[in-house]
Every structure is written in C-alpha cells, then in structure tokens.
Amino acid sequence: MTAGIALWVLVVAVALGAPGLYAYKKGLLFFAHGVPHDSAAAILQRDTVAQRLLADTGTAPAVDSVPPTTRSPADTARARLVPPGTPGRLTLQGLPAGARVTLNGAPFRGSQGEVPPNVYKLAVQAEGYAAFERQVIVSPGAPLTVKVDLRPSRDSKFGPCEQYGPAYNQDGICWDARPVPLASTKIPVPADAPIVPRPAILLCHVSRSGETMEVRVFVRSNVDPFNDQALDLAKTLRWNPAQKNGEPVDSWVQVQFVPERQ
Known part of the structure; x- marks a missing residue:
C-alpha cells in the first residue's frame, strides 16, 4: 500500500512538476480525494424536509360537515299535539x-x-x-x-255551619276546638265472633249544650249489626261541645267507633 502511494506521488511529480505536487498535497486536485459521503444525519434531515413539503402540498382528509339529523322543537310539538276536540x-x-x-x-x-x-x-x-x-x-x-271558594250568605235560611259538606269549617269558620265525647267509643265484640268488624265512622251533630242531636253513618263497617250498635251508642253520648272564640257552639264532627274483643 505504501509503495503504491509512493509510486503515485512520483508520477504526479514527474508529470506536473513541483506545482502539481503542491496542489495534490493541498487537495486542490479533483481526483485527490473521493467524493465525501453524506452523513446519516444529513440524509435524515433532507428526508424530513421533503416529507414536510409533500405533506404541505397534500389535501386534508374530508370532514363530514353535515350535522347529525335532529328533530326540531316544532317537530316534537307536532308529535305531541292533542286533537282539537279532545275533552x-x-x-x-x-x-x-x-x-x-x-x-x-x-x-x-x-x-x-x-x-x-x-x-x-x-x-x-x-x-x-x-x-x-x-x-x-x-x-x-x-x-x-x-x-270553589264559597262565602257565607247572611240572607240564607241556613248558615255555613248548620249543614255538613266538603267545605264545612273551612278556615275554622265554624269552630276552633272540636267536640270531644265524654265516654268511650269502643264497642264490645264477643271473643268467638267469626268476623271481626272493621271500625265505623259516624257523623255526629253535637249541640252547644253537649248533646247528640243527629247521627249519620259516614263510613260503614263490613258488619251491619256493628253499624247499628255504633249508631245506638252515638245517640246516647254526652260531649264537651265545640268552641269558637272560647264560646260553646253547635258542631258537626266525624267519630270513629272501633270493635273491642271481650
């Protein structure tokens, strides 16, 4: 290898003389050095730039800009419309x-x-x-x-507290303290009775002196004889009468009569 190089230098010196030898040493002759190879980093850099350029010239993927189909409020309202003549x-x-x-x-x-x-x-x-x-x-x-907000009428034959109804004693117009029976409202039932009666609710009209003036069955028991017993008991009851502003008044009141096994 060394002999080959020496021979090559000798040829250059003979052919070109001293100036040629000087140019060879300085690398000024085109054949003195091989063409330098690109480094891997340079190749990657060029590839990266090329890829960016290609990407810049490409077309972005199409995007579906049409929104999903939705029902407008008007469509929903039409779907819920009620026919005009519906009661x-x-x-x-x-x-x-x-x-x-x-x-x-x-x-x-x-x-x-x-x-x-x-x-x-x-x-x-x-x-x-x-x-x-x-x-x-x-x-x-x-x-x-x-x-239905009914107002008592002064010209009427009956006042609003003399008849019982859904609006009776509304807003405490008739009494503010309810009447209370002075005796028990439990009715004895034989221990061997085949059916235990359900309670009965009676509507009692109580005077300001504490006596029962009228009785009606408001909610019946499942046993008719028990209803009759409840009516008989209610008619004999004595009461602490209802009061309005501290004064005794006539009143209507619902009372439950319950069975009690002996």
Whole structure:
C-alpha cells in the first residue's frame, strides 16, 4: 500500500512538476480525494424536509360537515299535539254537598268530569253560601282544577255551619276546638265472633249544650249489626261541645267507633 502511494506521488511529480505536487498535497486536485459521503444525519434531515413539503402540498382528509339529523322543537310539538276536540278534565275542589253547578247554564254533575274544550262561565249555588261565579278555560285533553271558594250568605235560611259538606269549617269558620265525647267509643265484640268488624265512622251533630242531636253513618263497617250498635251508642253520648272564640257552639264532627274483643 505504501509503495503504491509512493509510486503515485512520483508520477504526479514527474508529470506536473513541483506545482502539481503542491496542489495534490493541498487537495486542490479533483481526483485527490473521493467524493465525501453524506452523513446519516444529513440524509435524515433532507428526508424530513421533503416529507414536510409533500405533506404541505397534500389535501386534508374530508370532514363530514353535515350535522347529525335532529328533530326540531316544532317537530316534537307536532308529535305531541292533542286533537282539537279532545275533552279536558275539570275538577272542583271545596264543593259543598247539595251544591248546584252549571257551565254556561248547563248542569255539571259531581265534582269532576270530562268537559269539551271551550270558555265557560262556572256558576255554583249552595244553601248557606253566596253565589259563586268564575270564567274557566278548558283546553283540549288538559286537566283543570278550580277551587270553589264559597262565602257565607247572611240572607240564607241556613248558615255555613248548620249543614255538613266538603267545605264545612273551612278556615275554622265554624269552630276552633272540636267536640270531644265524654265516654268511650269502643264497642264490645264477643271473643268467638267469626268476623271481626272493621271500625265505623259516624257523623255526629253535637249541640252547644253537649248533646247528640243527629247521627249519620259516614263510613260503614263490613258488619251491619256493628253499624247499628255504633249508631245506638252515638245517640246516647254526652260531649264537651265545640268552641269558637272560647264560646260553646253547635258542631258537626266525624267519630270513629272501633270493635273491642271481650
């Protein structure tokens, strides 16, 4: 190898002389050195730049810009629409017993029922109360609850506390302390009775002097003889009468009569 290099230097010196030898040593001759190879880092750098350029010229993937199909509020409302002629349900609260109710002059039975959609004049008349009138709007298929706020009438033959009904003693108008029986309301039942009666609830009209003036069965027992026994007992009861503003008053009260096995 050393001999080859020496021979090559000799050839250059003979052919080109001293200037050629100097140029060879300084690397000025193109054939004096091989073409330098690119380093791995340079290749990677060029590749990376090329990839970026190619990426910049590429087309971004298409994005579905159409939003998912949704139902608009109008569509939902249409799906829930009630046919125009569907009756609504009218409920009257605080309606006293025996009250006469009309809608635009036509009788309305009971405290609740189906009513065709419309605008109505509701009128309620009851003994002991002033007439009640109110405009109501019944919508198709919708419930409507109306509180019947009856006021006592001074011109009536009966006052609001003389007859019992759903609005009796509303807001404590009749009494603020209820009547209390002075004796037990338990009714003895034989130990060998095949059926144990359910309690009976009686409606008692009590005078201001503490006597039972009237009795009605409000909730019946499942055994008829037990109802009769409860009525007989209630008629003989003595009471601490109801009071209004510290004064005894007549009153209506519900009392439960319960069976007691012997």
